[in-house]
Amino acid sequence: MQAVRRALHSGTREGVFHYVTLLAALGLVALAVSIFLVVTLQSAPAWRAFGLSFLTTSIWDPMANQFGAVPALLGTVITAVLALAVATPLSIGTAVFLSEIVPQNWRRPLSFVVELLAAVPSVVYGLWGLFVLAPWLRTGLGQLLADSLGFLPIFAGPSLGIGVLTASLVLAIMVLPTITAISGEVMRGVPTELREAMFALGATRWEVVTKVILPSSKSGIAGALLLGLGRAIGEAIAVTMVIGNANLIPASLLAPAQTMASLIVNEFPEAFDLHLSALLLLATLLFIITLIINLIAAWFFYRPSQDVAATAKGSVWAKLLRKGS
């Protein structure tokens, strides 16, 4: 109402200007809504045909028009969780190093390099994973695990080089710069006075970090980890290149498997009708899962709290979005 009155008051051109920008803004809303609606609606035939059995059966056979997503779901969850398990200690350790330990004049260039690596395209991580990491793993770590722990089901089978372990490690490397950059930023938001006060009381750096820095930036770090998780779940190309693309329930970390995103990449060119709809159902699930994860992450960044680092978070979000991660 107020907008209309203002528009009338200030003449037509002013009104046109306002409505053009309004239209552009609404366009973005319409885009987000229509991506969700279109992908969901097009996946409806598969949902009608299979319902919950899509999520509980494990046979994926386009020839027989039978689609069960359990292998892809499990592959996605296992690779993403493993990736985060590897990346979390490394990236938080790196963030603490960059924000608390490294000398002032080294901090900016080093953080800059880490942030830069968030910009390296995923296909390049995939290329490196396929030609450098996978051969190393086949003869090195993978062979070692197969030889010494092969009696355990999760390390059973020959060391192929490609498979769940390789995909998880590539994902871990990919999310590392993102998690490090955001959690480092949150830690730097803790006021220097608090650090100085702790040091003045004779605390060691370990005590400053565990008693002041981490507690006051924990929700920001949790948000960073969730965004890393969301990225790992949605990643398509790098995973497709190193996971081996076998649509089987991943029984062993050394075995090839499939994730939801890699399944879509592999099958979309030949997919029609129900098959395509099944792939779209996977995309819908991917959309919903990443949306929920990102919403929880946003809640961690924005929730009103007594965190000293709270003020830093708005700018962290913006910075992160600029990077598009």
Add this chain to the structure above:
Amino acid sequence: MTNRRKRKALGLLFEALCVLAASIAIVVLALILYYVFRRGIGVVGFVFLTSLPAPVGVAGGGIGNALIGSLLMVGLGALIAVPVCIAAAVFLDQNPASKLSAFVRFATRVLSGVPSMVIGLFVFGQLVLRTGNYSALAGGIALSIVMAPVITLSAEEMLRLVPSSQREASMALGASKQQTVFRLVLPGAAGGLIVGVMLAVALAAGQTAPVLLTALTSRFWLESLQQPTASLPVLIYHYATSPFADWQAHAWGAALVLVTAILVLNVTAQLSLGLSNRRR
């Protein structure tokens, strides 16, 4: 006294672990760049950058058509996304506290979290299947959706840096809102807006899944926007997963070109942002 020594030891151990974590992270990431450089540098040359892909087993050949395809689709994406997103950012900047703005910001953030693969599948279903062919146009549209949230949110942030005292001064001189935006706010924030666009372009240039699903690839020079079109990320993906050694070598060469372009864009953007911050 022993207590103090124990605390010191624990502190040292902790610092050592952090240094170790940082070293692992930095070494691994440096290794990736090192390999891209080492395996790519021998491949890249004038012929490589300017010729069509050669068939398997034939020496020579290059990535000329993929380079042009990438430039074209990223350019097309920017052409679509930049005006719309900057207009949307102007709206957010002019109505910062309204409920609608909060909703638009929320939708934009949702958009930024959508996996790029889902964006690709969306355009695939809406354009590729409807028109019956993969095309550079569909690729450009998919990339514009990838860029949209990055440009909008960074542009809003940059516009907000224009001080309200200046805006009030402009309005007090009798300028309308439109005049204030076009003559004061947008020119004042131009540097920052360009930085945001550069980062969005760098992001889009590296996208594989959205382009693969919409433009597929091609072995020929680009002739029209309605045809399947080659691009650097898709070429890297196809060559890397092919069984042929010369194609795999070309994948490293293409990766070197792509990574160099993206890193140069990012470094330039960050440096110019740093410079303008210092000036302020």
